[in-house]
Amino acid sequence: MNSAPTALFDSYEQDFQQFIKIIGKKLDSEVSNNERGEERKATLRRVEMELDEADEMVSQMEIEIQGIPQSIRAEYHKRLRTAKADLARYKKLLKDQRASVARSDLLSSSQSFTTSDEPYGENSDRARLLAGTMRLEDGTKRLQESQRIALETENQGADILLNLRRQREQIENARDTLHTADSSIDRASNTLKKMIRTMYKQRVVTAAIIVVLLLLIGLIVWSKVT
Secondary structure (H helix, E strand, O other): OOOOOOHHHHHHHHHHHHHHHHHHHHOOHHHHHHOOHHHHHHHHHHHHHHHHHHHHHHHHHHHHHHHOOHHHHHHHHHHHHHHHHHHHHHHHHHHHHHHHHHHHHHHHHHHHOOOOOOOOOHHHHHHHHHHHHHHHHHHHHHHHHHHHHHHHHHHHHHHHHHHHHHHHHHHHHHHHHHHHHHHHHHHHHHHHHHHHHHHHHHHHHHHHHHHHHHHHHHHHHHHHHO
């Protein structure tokens, strides 16, 4: 398990880069040119949700950077600024493409209201019936697309919850490892203190023996002299 202080930041950054890569593909000019109408709107709605999730990851990166040592924090601030710049750029691109889709819809609507030679009668009724059928089909497609997006969102939410659960387990394991290390340090400190006390006792005993020997030698010398 990687218990480094930068592990969670690196994990959020990696997830962010994956989301940005997916978003970039969906906002690519070639993809946008191949999609029309409701299909493009659905893609842009998915992009908006993915940008919200990417924004949340950047917020988590801002939180995690507070626990990174000062000696390397500057490098991670730079990486965070890069992520924010990417996020802002794609948000602006999403806004521009939505405006483009809105202009296209407005242009299509204005073109649909053309003058008919027969505003009343059988042809007009047939046209209204056809228009109603097309609106019904369009509504059905929108409902199906909404259901599909909801399902995708639910799956993405489940994946995010799973990732958060794994990260919580990593934090708990790191905390347990820290507690174990603290206990080992306490035991080592107690052992060292005992060794120091034993050393002082040995020094006292050695000094006492030396003193006794000196006294004996002095007595022996004094007795021989006298």
